[in-house]
Amino acid sequence: MIDALGYTVVALAGVGVIWGIVTAIANKPPGKAQLLYAAGLEAVTVVQSIIAVAKIIGGFRPVELATTIGYLIGIVILIPIAWLWANVERNRFSGVVLAVAALAVLAMTLRLLVLWIPAG
Amino acid sequence: MSGVRAPQTGSAGRRTNSGAGRVLVAVYGIFALAATARASVQLITRFEEAPLAYLLSAVAGLIYIVATITLARGTRASRRLALIAIIIELIGVVTVGTLSVVDPEAFPRATVWSVYGIGYGFVPLVLPILGLAWLWHTRPQAARPDEGGR
Numbered sequence: 001m002i003d004a005l006g007y008t009v010v011a012l013a014g015v016g017v018i019w020g021i022v023t024a025i026a027n028k029p030p031g032k033a034q035l036l037y038a039a040g041l042e043a044v045t046v047v048q049s050i051i052a053v054a055k056i057i058g059g060f061r062p063v064e065l066a067t068t069i070g071y072l073i074g075i076v077i078l079i080p081i082a083w084l085w086a087n088v089e090r091n092r093f094s095g096v097v098l099a100v101a102a103l104a105v106l107a108m109t110l111r112l113l114v115l116w117i118p119a120g
Numbered sequence: 121m122s123g124v125r126a127p128q129t130g131s132a133g134r135r136t137n138s139g140a141g142r143v144l145v146a147v148y149g150i151f152a153l154a155a156t157a158r159a160s161v162q163l164i165t166r167f168e169e170a171p172l173a174y175l176l177s178a179v180a181g182l183i184y185i186v187a188t189i190t191l192a193r194g195t196r197a198s199r200r201l202a203l204i205a206i207i208i209e210l211i212g213v214v215t216v217g218t219l220s221v222v223d224p225e226a227f228p229r230a231t232v233w234s235v236y237g238i239g240y241g242f243v244p245l246v247l248p249i250l251g252l253a254w255l256w257h258t259r260p261q262a263a264r265p266d267e268g269g270r
Contacts, residue, residue, distance in 0.1 A: 066161045074157055078150070085146060089138060096143045104150045 001052045001116040006109055009048055012041045013106035020099025029090035030098055035083070038098055042079040045105060049076050052112070061119045068115050075108045134258050136202065137194035144254055147247060148188040154240070155232045156181030162230065170226065176216055177231040180244075183209050187251065196260065203255055210248035213237060217245065 016038060023030055030038075049072045062068045082101030086094035137145060159177035167174055183205050190202035217236035220227035227234050237244030 066165050067158075070157045070161055074153055078153075081149070082146060085142060085149075089142060091139070093140055093142050096140075097146045100143060100146045100150065 001048065001055070001112060003113065005044070005048050005051065006113045006116075009041070009044055009109045010106055010113075012044060013102045013109065016041050016102030017099045017106065020095040020097075020102060023095035024092045024099070027092045028095070029092065030086065030095045034095070034098070035087075038079055038083060038102070041102065041105065042076070042083075045079065045109075046076050048109070049073070052116075062115055063117050063119045064115050065119070068112065071108050071112050071115070075105055075112070078104050078108075134260060135194035136191045136199060136254065136258050141191065141194070141254060141258065144250060145188060145192045147243070148184055148191060148251070151232070151240075151244065151247065152181065152184035152188045155184050158230075158232065170230070173216075173227045173231050173234070176212070176233065180209075180212060180216075180232045183212065191251070191254075199255060199258075199260075202251070206248050206251040206255070210252070213244050213248065 019034055019037065020030070023034060052072050053069070056062070056065070056069065078101045079098075082097050086097040135141065155177060159174060159181045162174040162177055186205040187202055187209060190198035190205060213233045213236060216227065216231065216233035220231075220234040232240060232244055236242055
């Protein structure tokens with residue numbers, strides 16, 4: 001984990017949550033820009049997980065090693081699944097589905113940032 | 121609950137995986153993932169610390185998986201399974217939640233249902249209620265005034 005990158009993911013995910021809610025309130029399916037944004041969020045999340053896993057392989061040992069690895073893997077599959085699920089039936093709820101996934105990414109990243117302490 | 125009413129578009133309505141149901145499935149899916157992963161880590165790395173709590177964690181994960189799949193399928197048969205899973209889920213979160221308040225020793229704050237799911241923003245407590253409400257809302261044979269001649 002790199003703190004700055006972690007907080008970038010948190011901020012990007014936060015915008016994703018709001019965007020999803022806004023399209024839902026506007027009663028519209030997610031547009032192309034919103035879907036591209038979700039893809040961008042996914043890309044940054046993947047980069048973060050790769051860097052973190054590389055650091056663990058390089059010898060860093062966080063306090064909760066198994067949980068941290070689980071989060072780093074789990075966090076990258078949320079957006080793709082939500083994307084597919086949101087696109088099967090496109091309406092206002094597709095945006096909420098994307099928002100839910102972004103919220104999960106946000107919460108998991110915050111948790112990862114907390115867990116990223118060397119085991120003593 | 122009127123805010124989550126799915127728009128009635130054509131003959132596809134009434135299915136648990138349509139409209140707002142897709143959001144419900146998404147949330148259930150995340151909890152299926154979270155609870156199962158968490159339980160696996162707990163059972164593998166420190167089962168002896170709190171076997172009961174961690175086994176319950178695994179059961180919770182399983183119930184979320186069943187609820188996710190059955191709600192996502194949305195067939196008549198899967199509705200019945202979803203109903204059973206969600207009722208067990210509700211009983212589970214209330215029971216474990218209460219026990220964890222009464223006897224914190226037995227339930228370290230490490231399961232999805234501890235203190236009614238406080239670690240997950242109480243979503244585990246609200247989710248089964250929303251699930252049951254959604255099953256009720258999408259129940260098959262009920263004649264509804266807003267459905268016109270169908």
